[in-house]
Amino acid sequence: MEWLKKISQAIGYIESNITNDISYDEAAKIACCSKYYFQRMFSYVSGITLSEYIRRRRMTSAAFDLQTSDMKVMDISLKYGYKSPTSFNRAFQSVHGVSPTVARVHGTLLNAYPPISFSILVTGGENMSYRIETKEAIKIVGVRIALEEDMEQNQKIVPLFWDKILGSTLFSKICELTSKDSCDILGVTAYTNPQNIYYYIAVSTDKPVPNDMIEFEIPAATWVIFECNGHFKESVQTIFKRFLTEWLPFSGYEYAQLPDIEIYHVNDQESKSGHAEVWIAIKKERGEK
CATH class of the missing domain: 1.10.10.60 (Homeodomain-like)
Structure with missing residues (x-):
């Protein structure tokens, strides 16, 4: 906590x-x-x-x-x-x-926003299925767009980037980099410093990097992996919120502040229901063995 x-x-x-x-x-x-x-x-x-x-x-x-x-x-x-x-x-x-x-006119309707406070609340006990896996470094290849430290701007940038790539030939080219029948498309948010923040649309692959794409290596880490179904954007945001407020405080882990990974399964039967996974890097809390 x-x-x-x-x-x-x-x-x-x-x-x-x-x-x-x-x-x-x-x-x-x-x-x-x-x-x-x-x-x-x-x-x-x-x-x-x-x-x-x-x-x-x-x-x-x-x-x-x-x-x-x-x-x-x-x-x-x-x-x-x-x-x-x-x-x-x-x-x-x-x-x-x-x-x-x-x-200043008496009777005018105004809005009051009280200070936010964060606490652990006992909710309805809805389960949160997860698994923990330790992975070696993961090489990804795809395309990227620069993000800002301003989250308000990033919330506009990322959806437009997805629309652009989905509407171009680059999306199929990225999928072709994997040898599987189905394609696991990754959305990766990677922060190195204020001048080096990127969002990648990519796949995990060992194939050569095409001229119009870029390679990035996700560091080796321990990951907590959540599955989500339904509308991608809404589900992913819900997963992150529940991770921070429901799972993390009681887990004995800390958020490792490494790249966050969204995995979208396409070209398979699961894709029809909007199946996805969210990978969040974690580490043991300080003082924990």
Whole structure:
């Protein structure tokens, strides 16, 4: 459960600096992970991006200031880090649906977003089937696209990348790199540093790398593997959230912060039901034997 305590402490830092500059690097340091992985985990667990959470919290407090004080809109804008009245007005309307001026009118309907807190909840006891496997390094070959540390942008980039590849001849070329009758297509998110974040659509293969593709090696690791069925995107996101909130806290493992792997089975009978697997690298918690 240690990681939940750490991420809760990071949220505490954000809340205590809601009217100051908030350093994602500092929040990630408190959570004992990189800025990229902190944003990624936060997004999966909370269902919104970190930037959107901070925007909602600031605009919630700004609405209270508008209704309970005589502060000028410009002063409130500056208080929450918006130097431009236009950008403040845009952010406020995105959260409340009305302008800051209208928000001062008695009876105006506004939205309040309380601080997020992370805890273990006893749910309905729904099973979460998994297996743990240790694998040597895996060579993959395929195509990739650069990602950003901003998870809000990545959530737009990856689906468009899939659409582009599925609609081109590259998809069949990637599948041809495997000798199986069926093709296991991998979606791999790999973070090395802030300037080196990529999402790969690839296959595991020992064949030569075509000129229009690239090779990447996934490090040897211990993996917890979850199966999911149904709509791919929704199922994969649900798996990651349940991994972080239901499986990981009681497992005796830590998230290893290695590439995350999605495996989609195509050209077989299972593909009709949307069969997929999610591979997440893990390691023993500190202090565990």
